[in-house]
Amino acid sequence: MSRRPPRRILGLHPETWAGLSPNGIGQQKPHHLREMLDVARINRKRLPYAWRVLNEGVCDGCALGVAGLHDWTLDGIHLCTTRLRMLEFNTADVMDPAVAADPSLGDRSLAELRSLGRLGHPLRRLRGEPGFRRISWSEALQAVGAAHRSADPDRIAWYLTSRGLTNETYYTAGKAARALGIANIDSAARVCHSPSSVGLKATTGVAAATCSMRDVLETDLVVLWGTNPANNQPVFMKYLDQAIKAGTRVVVVNPLLEAGLDRYWVPSAVESYIFGTKIAHLHVPVRPGGDIAFAHAVVKALIERGLVDDDFVAEHTDGWDDLAEWLSTQSTDGLLAAAGIDRSCLDAFVELYGESDGAIHVWSMGITQHPHGADGVRAIVNVGLARGNVGRNGAGLMPIRGHSGVQGGAEMGAYATAFPGQLPVNGETAAGLAERWGFPVPGHPGLTAPEMIDAAIAGRIDVLVSSGGNFLDVMPEPSRVRAALASVGTRVHLDIVATPQMFVDGNDVIVLPVRTRYEQEGGGTSTTTERRVAFSPEIPRDVAEARSEWRLYGDIVAATRPELRAAFDWADNASLRAEIARIVPVYAGIEHLCATGDAIQWGGRHLCSGGRFATPNGRGQFSVIDVPAPRDVPEGSFVVSTRRGKQFNSIIWAEIDPLTGAGRDGIYIGRRDAVRLGLDHGAAVRLRSADGHLDGHLVVVDLPDGTLQVHWPEGNALIGDRPADREPGSLMPDYNAVVTVERRRAGSPARADGP
Numbered sequence: 001m002s003r004r005p006p007r008r009i010l011g012l013h014p015e016t017w018a019g020l021s022p023n024g025i026g027q028q029k030p031h032h033l034r035e036m037l038d039v040a041r042i043n044r045k046r047l048p049y050a051w052r053v054l055n056e057g058v059c060d061g062c063a064l065g066v067a068g069l070h071d072w073t074l075d076g077i078h079l080c081t082t083r084l085r086m087l088e089f090n091t092a093d094v095m096d097p098a099v100a101a102d103p104s105l106g107d108r109s110l111a112e113l114r115s116l117g118r119l120g121h122p123l124r125r126l127r128g129e130p131g132f133r134r135i136s137w138s139e140a141l142q143a144v145g146a147a148h149r150s151a152d153p154d155r156i157a158w159y160l161t162s163r164g165l166t167n168e169t170y171y172t173a174g175k176a177a178r179a180l181g182i183a184n185i186d187s188a189a190r191v192c193h194s195p196s197s198v199g200l201k202a203t204t205g206v207a208a209a210t211c212s213m214r215d216v217l218e219t220d221l222v223v224l225w226g227t228n229p230a231n232n233q234p235v236f237m238k239y240l241d242q243a244i245k246a247g248t249r250v251v252v253v254n255p256l257l258e259a260g261l262d263r264y265w266v267p268s269a270v271e272s273y274i275f276g277t278k279i280a281h282l283h284v285p286v287r288p289g290g291d292i293a294f295a296h297a298v299v300k301a302l303i304e305r306g307l308v309d310d311d312f313v314a315e316h317t318d319g320w321d322d323l324a325e326w327l328s329t330q331s332t333d334g335l336l337a338a339a340g341i342d343r344s345c346l347d348a349f350v351e352l353y354g355e356s357d358g359a360i361h362v363w364s365m366g367i368t369q370h371p372h373g374a375d376g377v378r379a380i381v382n383v384g385l386a387r388g389n390v391g392r393n394g395a396g397l398m399p400i401r402g403h404s405g406v407q408g409g410a411e412m413g414a415y416a417t418a419f420p421g422q423l424p425v426n427g428e429t430a431a432g433l434a435e436r437w438g439f440p441v442p443g444h445p446g447l448t449a450p451e452m453i454d455a456a457i458a459g460r461i462d463v464l465v466s467s468g469g470n471f472l473d474v475m476p477e478p479s480r481v482r483a484a485l486a487s488v489g490t491r492v493h494l495d496i497v498a499t500p501q502m503f504v505d506g507n508d509v510i511v512l513p514v515r516t517r518y519e520q521e522g523g524g525t526s527t528t529t530e531r532r533v534a535f536s537p538e539i540p541r542d543v544a545e546a547r548s549e550w551r552l553y554g555d556i557v558a559a560t561r562p563e564l565r566a567a568f569d570w571a572d573n574a575s576l577r578a579e580i581a582r583i584v585p586v587y588a589g590i591e592h593l594c595a596t597g598d599a600i601q602w603g604g605r606h607l608c609s610g611g612r613f614a615t616p617n618g619r620g621q622f623s624v625i626d627v628p629a630p631r632d633v634p635e636g637s638f639v640v641s642t643r644r645g646k647q648f649n650s651i652i653w654a655e656i657d658p659l660t661g662a663g664r665d666g667i668y669i670g671r672r673d674a675v676r677l678g679l680d681h682g683a684a685v686r687l688r689s690a691d692g693h694l695d696g697h698l699v700v701v702d703l704p705d706g707t708l709q710v711h712w713p714e715g716n717a718l719i720g721d722r723p724a725d726r727e728p729g730s731l732m733p734d735y736n737a738v739v740t741v742e743r744r745r746a747g748s749p750a751r752a753d754g755p
């Protein structure tokens, strides 16, 4: 039975306050009002349009889910500064195409290129030409079609980012690629949650959150594993604030207790806005990669203390006896040593977990961007299943998504290892799709995003089509990525603004300007973390010659193989949604969505409801997982992981993270390590790995000994992307590295570069 404090909705909750200083005056924290004024200034030329985007559109930021200014979880306004910051993409002027002729653009940063405005005209640059020149759509499509016709489909790769792309765009791209015989299509889901898909599919049969955001409000306990919603899904903090005030407890399992998970000021909740909210009731400071060992220690302790939900385990799961037997051979001390946790912390966690009727396990890239990411997910599932925390109110497993497109991208089949509906890619499923689509479909999995880089380096890619997806920032080892891009014969970049990767040399580089999700003809849908397919209407704005992306993939097919045009000739995108409903049965109902607020939630509030799992035998699967061997870290070296600041994906909004006060070149180090090295907060240092180096300034915090954190994507300079180091099931790169720390002369210029 739950022993948490009774829920109290009304009145004040001083026990939850972060302090008495009004709105945290004097503390390091975001200044939302100041930022909103800044946003108004940036968007001042088109404020009425910006208002329509906010009031009518589905947010193109993270995947928490909101239509207009309201969500499906809480009454009141749902808005955050991430969304406000994204507005500038919708209100920017059109870039003068003549500017693209400037050969120095290749030296500019993403932010500098963004400030040039929206791409409005097709551009082309042939090898030897100093810069881009404006071309007609006719020339552009002829060139793209000719490149596709002349290349073996296995030497063509398509990649789609999550830049606010809609399900309609992902679906059309996946269908278009396969129409042209191209299996190599992948999307941004690969480098954020592909290990979640692998781990969840194997254990629960579904590759999505099993619960809804409403459950966060009703649960006894939220466990945040390797995730920082204060940065990445800010309105989740509003849910947590309300839940905490009603008695929910929060545990943070992460090397660092992030400042925003220690305490937070929710701007749209009066009590929290004034007094702040203490978020974490317990911090479990696992070392990087120590989550699996910690999860094992938890399950072992649950067994020893008689806290396992025996009925659920017996009625709804398989593999428990094997896991319990294996855990009996493991010592708690050994597991805790591998996790970097002391016994009192384990005891505190197990006490909280054991007395909670329901718990929700939330995780993101702190779990997935590791060589054992899928095992980390399986280990979390073990913890969840042991207490029956699946398929009921106030309980669940939630891989929280940072981008509005990634859930739908994979579900729509813009994925190397899945067809629409997340069907596996094989001869049988390909034949079924071919029958319904009316053309042959390749039945072998394609290259994943990291494999596309490998293939390009090896000279095995002739054409790369990239919708957004600035590989130079997103993938590790930028010098290798640059070489890969340069070795592709024809690159086609579909985007709304210029990005650095467009300026990498190539035989033929074509830039196609596209519309945002709001501008695109007929609007579109995207799928939230809680599996809600939400409709965002068209909010008309012409940006010179930019085209709707869902139309454009059909144009590329027609330019390559005109005889296939009819398969992409939807009268409007309502017709396209009707086709999606036929091809992806769980999306049934999408064909009726047509106005702001319209949504369907596939699978309903809970997946695996009542303990009925989507696995072949209908039972949840426990996993026996070896504790990963520790990294080989020479004496005096450190393991560095990446972290996020004030940014969205690789788009940096601020040089200083308002939650921590650290600059982008901040190198987070533990207090004991800083003392041991004789270095103070702010000291100028250089990190050096086998693959590169990064200069920065120390930020002294409470981190486990021997570990560091640096901002991403800057930290990519330190990270090598060796195929052998990737997570085996999903091929997620290992976004961690072993580095040394060198003192740098204060004031010497900061750089990120090769070794």
Ligand code: SF4
Binding pocket: 059, 060, 061, 062, 063, 064, 065, 066, 078, 079, 080, 081, 082, 083, 232, 233, 234, 235, 236
């Ligand atoms: S929390 Fe996410 S979905 Fe909500 S407004 Fe912010 S970016 Fe958009």
